[in-house]
Amino acid sequence: xxxxxxxxxxxxxxxxxxxxxxxxxxxxxxxxxxxxxxxxxxxxxxxxxxxxxxxxxxxxxxxxxxxxxxxxxxxxxxxxxxxxxxxxxxxxxxxxxxxxxxxxxxxxxxxxxxxxxxxxxxxxxxxxxxxxxxxxxxxxxxxxxxxxxxxxxxxxxxxxxxxxxxxxxxxxxxxxxxxxxxxxxxxxxxxxxxxxxxxxxxxxxxxxxxxxxxxxxxxxxxxxxxxxxxxxxxxxxxxxxxxxxxxxxxxxxxxxxxxxxxxxxxxxxxxxxxxxxxxxxxxxxxxxxxxxxxxxxxxxxxxxxxxxxxxxxxxxxxxxxxxxxxxxxxxxxxxxxxxxxxxxxxxxxxxxxxxxxxxxxxxxxxxxxxxxxxxxxxxxxxxxxxxxxxxxxxxxxxxxxxxxxxxxxxxxxxxxxxxxxxxxxxxxxxxxxxxxxxxxxxxxxxxxxxxxxxxxxxxxxxxxxxxxxxxxxxxxxxxxxxxxxxxxxxxxxxxxxxxxxxxxxxxxxxxxxxxxxxxxxxxxxxxxxxxxxxxxxxxxxxxxxxx
Numbered sequence: 001x002x003x004x005x006x007x008x009x010x011x012x013x014x015x016x017x018x019x020x021x022x023x024x025x026x027x028x029x030x031x032x033x034x035x036x037x038x039x040x041x042x043x044x045x046x047x048x049x050x051x052x053x054x055x056x057x058x059x060x061x062x063x064x065x066x067x068x069x070x071x072x073x074x075x076x077x078x079x080x081x082x083x084x085x086x087x088x089x090x091x092x093x094x095x096x097x098x099x100x101x102x103x104x105x106x107x108x109x110x111x112x113x114x115x116x117x118x119x120x121x122x123x124x125x126x127x128x129x130x131x132x133x134x135x136x137x138x139x140x141x142x143x144x145x146x147x148x149x150x151x152x153x154x155x156x157x158x159x160x161x162x163x164x165x166x167x168x169x170x171x172x173x174x175x176x177x178x179x180x181x182x183x184x185x186x187x188x189x190x191x192x193x194x195x196x197x198x199x200x201x202x203x204x205x206x207x208x209x210x211x212x213x214x215x216x217x218x219x220x221x222x223x224x225x226x227x228x229x230x231x232x233x234x235x236x237x238x239x240x241x242x243x244x245x246x247x248x249x250x251x252x253x254x255x256x257x258x259x260x261x262x263x264x265x266x267x268x269x270x271x272x273x274x275x276x277x278x279x280x281x282x283x284x285x286x287x288x289x290x291x292x293x294x295x296x297x298x299x300x301x302x303x304x305x306x307x308x309x310x311x312x313x314x315x316x317x318x319x320x321x322x323x324x325x326x327x328x329x330x331x332x333x334x335x336x337x338x339x340x341x342x343x344x345x346x347x348x349x350x351x352x353x354x355x356x357x358x359x360x361x362x363x364x365x366x367x368x369x370x371x372x373x374x375x376x377x378x379x380x381x382x383x384x385x386x387x388x389x390x391x392x393x394x395x396x397x398x399x400x401x402x403x404x405x406x407x408x409x410x411x412x413x414x415x416x417x418x419x420x421x422x423x424x425x426x427x428x429x430x431x432x433x434x435x436x437x438x439x440x441x442x443x444x445x446x447x448x449x450x451x452x453x454x455x456x457x458x459x460x461x462x463x464x465x466x467x468x469x470x471x472x473x474x475x476x477x478x479x480x481x482x483x484x485x486x487x488x489x490x491x492x493x494x495x496x497x498x499x500x501x502x503x504x505x506x507x508x509x510x511x512x513x514x515x516x517x518x519x520x521x522x523x524x525x526x527x528x529x530x531x532x533x534x535x536x537x538x539x540x541x542x543x544x545x546x547x
Contacts, residue, residue, distance in 0.1 A: 009161065010041055014150050017126050017133035018158040020087050024048060026170035026304045032062060032108065033087035034069045036080050037123075045069070045076045050311055051090060055104065062108045066115035072331065073120070080120035086112055088127040098130040098146060105129070109136050170304065177308055180272040180293050182286065184279040188236065192282055195240035199247075205502035206495075207361045209248075214354050216245030217254050224258050227266040233273065243274055246288050250350045252322065255292045256343035259299050268296040275309075287317035294326060298336045306330055360495045364462035364480055366473070372466040378423035379430065379469045386431040396435065397540070403432025404441050404537070407457075414453040419460065426464055433461075433475040439509070441537040443530040444483045455483040474500035474507045482513060486527070490517050 010019060019042075021027040023035055028048045038044030049065040051058060073080040088105040092098055109125035116122055125136040131149055138144035150157035159169065203209040219242050223234055234242070245251050258267050271293035278286035290313035297305040307330065313323040329339065367375060386399065407429050410421050421429075433439050444454050458480035465473035481496030497514035500507050516526060 009156075010158070013124070013126070013135050013144060014133065014147065015158050016085065016124060017128060017135075018149050020089075020128065021169040021172075022158065022162055022167060024170060024304070026176060027172040028087075028089055029173040030090045031088075031173065032065050032112070033089065034065065034112075035085045035087070036069075036073050036078050036120075037083060037085065038078070045073045045078050047072055048307070051108075058108055059111050062111040063115045066112050066120070070116070070119045075332075080116070082121065083123040084116065084120045085123050086125040088125070090127075090129060092130055098132055101129045102127050102134045102146065106136055173308060176305055177312070179305070180275040180290060180309055180312075182276050182279040182283065185277070188240075188277060189279065189282065191236055192240045192243060192277070196244045196282075196285075199241075199244040203248075205499055207357070207365060207499050207502075210354055210357045210361070211365075212245065213248050213250055213350075214358065216242070216248060216251045217351070217354075219245060220251065220254055220258065223270055224263065224266060227270045227273075228263065232269065239274065239277055243278060243282070243285055243289065246274070246292070247285060249288075249322075250347075252288045252292060253343050253346045253350065255288075256295055256340065257347040259296050259340055261299075264296055264300050268293060268300065271296060283316045287313045287320040287323060290316070291320065291323045291326060294323070295336065295339070298326065298330060299340065303330055356491075357495070360492050361499070363459045363492065364473075364477060364496060364499070366466045366470060367463050368466075374423060375427075375464045375466050376469065378427040379464070379466075379472070382424060382427035382431055386428065399432060400435055400438040400441070400537075401540075403429060403435070403438045406432070407442055411450075411453055411457055414457050414460075415450070419456060421460070426461055430461055430464060430469075430472055430476065433479070434472060436509075437537065439475045439479065440530070440533040442479055443533065444479070444486055445527065445531045445534050448486070451483050451487050455480060455487070458483065471503055474504045474510060477503075478507065478510045478513065481510070482526075482530075485513065485517060485523050493517060 010016060020033060023042055024033060024046055028050075030051045032049045032051060033046065034048075035046045036044040047065070047069050049061060049068075052061060069084070070080055073084075086109055088108055090101050090105055092101045096104075105127045109122075109127075113122045113125070127134045127136070128149075129146075132146045133144075133149060134146060135144035150159070152159040152163070154160060162169070199212065202212045219238060223238060223242060226234065233239075246255065255267075255271070271289055275286055275289045275293055278289060290309045294306045294309040294313065297303075297309065307327070310323050310327045310330075313320060314327065317323070326339070329336070366372070406425060410425065410429060413419070413421065433442060444451065446454075458476050462473050462476035462480060465471075465476065477496045477500040481493040481500070484490075484493040484496065494514060494517055497510045497517070500510035501514070504510075513526065516523070
């Protein structure tokens with residue numbers, strides 16, 4: 001093996017066995033390694049493929065590795081029929097001797113050779129087990145079986161030759177993966193369960209998902225700032241929230257955007273730290289975090305760490321497309337800086353969308369400040385009286401008209417510049433509008449000059465639908481969305497209708513109006529129908545005098 005100024009002599013099977021970690025840049029524990037020697041031996045393509053723990057999967061793994069290597073070698077401009085060396089490595093399991101392990105590995109060489117037939121020529125098949133080597137092509141009993149690797153003290157050994165050239169062997173796989181390998185902490189996993197449940201409930205609606213994503217993006221910035229300033233750990237709360245927040249693809253894209261040159265070591269440490277916390281049963285959640293670690297390592301040129309992290313990511317979630325895409329990108333020699341540029345563009349679009357969505361939904365999103373307690377208590381109190389009244393048909397009719405009367409009074413207050421309602425008044429309108437007839441009677445049918453006040457009223461009432469009364473928001477959101485559509489603001493209208501349907505998927509009026517916007521129907525058509533509904537409701541007013 002030649003270097004620019006020196007030559008390393010590979011003249012024996014022991015040399016061939018000992019040179020593997022120098023060829024690959026690491027020692028591949030429990031793997032198939034394939035090397036097609038080039039003119040200087042070390043030239044030419046190499047590939048590693050991890051061996052599954054389940055030996056029943058080994059044949060399929062070997063056959064797939066052979067096919068991939070042939071294609072990869074050709075893509076690198078190398079003809080594998082000129083020769084391929086097969087390396088098989090595995091450490092003995094408890095109760096298993098090195099000889100047992102070597103015998104267990106032997107069929108893999110046969111499967112690879114059979115799959116390579118007519119497409120590649122196998123020069124040697126060597127297994128490395130417990131610092132000993134076997135050469136399977138040797139047919140002499142007792143020869144080339146379990147020989148120890150040459151001592152580094154041997155001046156002719158590969159290690160001695162490489163040491164003289166200032167070269168060191170690559171680390172073992174098991175040492176590399178310690179950087180991001182998860183370890184179980186029962187207390188932490190309990191907190192992670194809680195954070196995941198909260199995350200899922202928060203993301204039940206589009207607005208909730210947008211708000212949660214914005215929180216995650218801010219947390220990524222916070223964590224990066226801390227690691228940039230020398231931190232090696234985060235608070236438990238921030239760690240759990242980041243792990244669950246990074247299940248959102250837009251959050252992962254934001255993470256990729258944090259791999260500018262100066263931030264690479266800090267980003268790599270952060271993603272490794274988070275990955276180490278994703279133990280069972282949260283290994284599936286590790287996939288995006290391992291992919292972020294791999295991307296940072298790719299930007300650093302550490303392809304060994306990249307492949308090992310992506311191996312785990314894809315094992316944990318075979319359908320995670322970003323991990324597969326980056327894996328293929330490293331094989332095809334793509335430039336990670338192009339991926340970074342794409343991630344930054346995507347992140348910028350995401351931020352623009354979120355900022356606009358926050359502006360839109362702030363018009364109707366339930367209040368979270370100290371007034372939320374007051375609003376909840378008002379709704380709790382009003383609910384008892386309202387539902388008692390609505391037990392009979394006559395009571396429901398009185399309640400419907402009463403709701404519209406109170407709403408009209410509230411609208412007058414807004415029109416006159418007094419946009420504050422008493423808590424009990426607001427609660428009474430919210431409860432009354434749960435009745436579909438009352439809601440239809442409240443649909444905007446008046447002059448365009450009234451639309452800003454109607455929109456203000458419905459948004460004001462929607463913000464009062466605080467937990468546990470958020471399910472009462474769909475009528476308010478539908479009324480607000482309808483007013484916004486009449487004003488030509490289809491963006492806000494669509495957001496409001498979608499939010500109503502997120503809360504109540506079967507809310508027919510919201511779906512009907514949303515479909516109208518998506519199909520570009522003229523709202524005038526709906527306006528005529530609304531006026532008919534309002535007129536029919538008003539026609540029942542004389543009946544109230546007989547009750």
